[in-house]
Amino acid sequence: xxxxxxxxxxxxxxxxxxxxxxxxxxxxxxxxxxxxxxxxxxxxxxxxxxxxxxxxxxxxxxxxxxxxxxxxxxxxxxxxxxxxxxxxxxxxxxxxxxxxxxxxxxxxxxxxxxxxxxxxxxxxxxxxxxxxxxxxxxxxxxxxxxxxxxxxxxxxxxxxxxxxxxxxxxxxxxx
Amino acid sequence: xxxxxxxxxxxxxxxxxxxxxxxxxxxxxxxxxxxxxxxxxxxxxxxxxxxxxxxxxxxxxxxxxxxxxxxxxxxxxxxxxxxxxxxxxxxxxxxxxxxxxxxxxxxxxxxxxxxxxxxxxxxxxxxxxxxxxxxxxxxxxxxxxxxxxxxxxxxxxxxxxxxxxxxxxxxxxxx
Amino acid sequence: xxxxxxxxxxxxxxxxxxxxxxxxxxxxxxxxxxxxxxxxxxxxxxxxxxxxxxxxxxxxxxxxxxxxxxxxxxxxxxxxxxxxxxxxxxxxxxxxxxxxxxxxxxxxxxxxxxxxxxxxxxxxxxxxxxxxxxxxxxxxxxxxxxxxxxxxxxxxxxxxxxxxxxxxxxxxxxx
Numbered sequence: 202x203x204x205x206x207x208x209x210x211x212x213x214x215x216x217x218x219x220x221x222x223x224x225x226x227x228x229x230x231x232x233x234x235x236x237x238x239x240x241x242x243x244x245x246x247x248x249x250x251x252x253x254x255x256x257x258x259x260x261x262x263x264x265x266x267x268x269x270x271x272x273x274x275x276x277x278x279x280x281x282x283x284x285x286x287x288x289x290x291x292x293x294x295x296x297x298x299x300x301x302x303x304x305x306x307x308x309x310x311x312x313x314x315x316x317x318x319x320x321x322x323x324x325x326x327x328x329x330x331x332x333x334x335x336x337x338x339x340x341x342x343x344x345x346x347x348x349x350x351x352x353x354x355x356x357x358x359x360x361x362x363x364x365x366x367x368x369x370x371x372x373x374x375x376x
Numbered sequence: 377x378x379x380x381x382x383x384x385x386x387x388x389x390x391x392x393x394x395x396x397x398x399x400x401x402x403x404x405x406x407x408x409x410x411x412x413x414x415x416x417x418x419x420x421x422x423x424x425x426x427x428x429x430x431x432x433x434x435x436x437x438x439x440x441x442x443x444x445x446x447x448x449x450x451x452x453x454x455x456x457x458x459x460x461x462x463x464x465x466x467x468x469x470x471x472x473x474x475x476x477x478x479x480x481x482x483x484x485x486x487x488x489x490x491x492x493x494x495x496x497x498x499x500x501x502x503x504x505x506x507x508x509x510x511x512x513x514x515x516x517x518x519x520x521x522x523x524x525x526x527x528x529x530x531x532x533x534x535x536x537x538x539x540x541x542x543x544x545x546x547x548x549x550x551x
Numbered sequence: 552x553x554x555x556x557x558x559x560x561x562x563x564x565x566x567x568x569x570x571x572x573x574x575x576x577x578x579x580x581x582x583x584x585x586x587x588x589x590x591x592x593x594x595x596x597x598x599x600x601x602x603x604x605x606x607x608x609x610x611x612x613x614x615x616x617x618x619x620x621x622x623x624x625x626x627x628x629x630x631x632x633x634x635x636x637x638x639x640x641x642x643x644x645x646x647x648x649x650x651x652x653x654x655x656x657x658x659x660x661x662x663x664x665x666x667x668x669x670x671x672x673x674x675x676x677x678x679x680x681x682x683x684x685x686x687x688x689x690x691x692x693x694x695x696x697x698x699x700x701x702x703x704x705x706x707x708x709x710x711x712x713x714x715x716x717x718x719x720x721x722x723x724x725x726x
Contacts, residue, residue, distance in 0.1 A: 286644075352491070472650065531666070
């Protein structure tokens with residue numbers, strides 16, 4: 202069975218078409234590069250509105266059936282940045298280790314990485330991860346956390362996902 | 377005065393007797409190995425039920441008088457994993473530094489360490505720490521955080537605990 | 552326009568005049584040493600009372616117009632330590648990366664750094680950061696997080712702050 206992976210770009214300007222969503226495209230590119238099992242992408246662009254983010258996350262899990270959702274944008278300290286709050290409000294469980302590790306590896310690049318409030322959590326059979334807004338930071342974060350993603354999705358009963366070992370080694374304990 | 381240390385194994389299968397609780401035993405072994413002052417252990421095995429975990433934690437602090445409780449199990453992302461939520465609900469204060477450090481040292485072993493949601497907190501005069509379910513991971517986590525445990529218990533008015541310096545050096549600032 | 556920076560010492564004993572507030576003074580010293588742009592300090596000493604901490608933080612943001620508030624004291628596990636809870640209750644957004652990094656650098660000094668519950672958050676146009684109580688730990692924490700502080704204040708619409716590059720390099724992405 203094909204996995205469904207959500208890519209949710211959260212940006213006032215990209216959602217109004219003021220610029221191209223290179224972040225969302227960078228995520229899809231990354232997924233195609235590292236995942237070896239069949240999957241399709243549910244891709245959406247929405248503005249930095251908490252209720253709209255929540256509604257889209259709920260739909261993408263409850264109706265579309267995503268096993269993984271990667272958001273980009275809205276994780277900073279600015280007043281319009283509300284992605285982590287929206288994520289937390291739709292999740293049943295939070296996974297603080299994702300945010301900690303993404304900030305740690307980003308901090309090796311820029312001291313302002315501590316301003317990122319990115320988090321991750323679980324709604325039903327879906328893992329939701331907040332990624333930063335900048336394409337180069339997205340890759341650094343995904344390289345750090347993605348090895349744990351397929352096993353996490355196993356544990357919550359989502360679709361089976363595996364990676365191309367020459368690109369990125371997914372880790373499943375005891376295997 | 378003898379300290380009372382709680383060891384709470386949280387596991388559906390171990391609580392039904394389907395397998396031996398090697399994790400709880402590993403914790404007790406560790407305590408005997410590193411602690412030099414008199415203590416006795418309050419040991420319990422219960423299933424992954426949030427209310428039962430909360431009730432046992434409350435009893436072990438309020439009635440049994442534990443100064444330290446070490447839980448094992450139930451910290452992952454699976455639906456039945458509710459130990460961190462139960463811990464948070466009975467604690468007056470949370471100590472995020474414990475979870476951060478335990479994930480950091482575990483991450484040096486396996487990339488799936490970010491899936492652990494372990495935390496620590498304080499109820500009255502008792503420090504409650506969530507440990508992972510696997511015996512080898514328990515030791516790695518305890519080695520990392522235990523040097524700060526005796527001083528923490530001092531600060532919250534629990535029983536005096538000291539360690540065998542050749543095994544593990546407890547740190548008390550200004551001493 | 553001159554920035555207003557709050558320094559809030561939270562200590563039962565210092566507030567009763569039982570000892571000199573060397574922590575608050577160390578913070579002011581540090582600010583003078585590293586900041587190159589004009590600023591004035593709003594300095595207060597109060598006891599470890601949650602409501603009083605909250606009231607002072609609200610006033611210092613809403614009436615005094617602080618763009619940055621640095622608190623010292625009250626971040627440990629003891630019953631009277633309530634600074635993180637008071638901070639969280641007046642903030643609209645929390646920034647977990649500050650606490651994570653401050654604990655990480657403090658942990659290189661003492662194993663009891665994991666007992667610190669320091670955090671940071673945003674209220675309106677003001678960044679509030681909890682610092683430890685001990686002067687030597689204050690400097691270690693400020694050296695770690697301050698490079699990200701001016702850009703954070705830009706993002707939330709506070710006053711422009713810059714640093715003396717020979718003392719500490721503030722980082723503004725894209726500049």
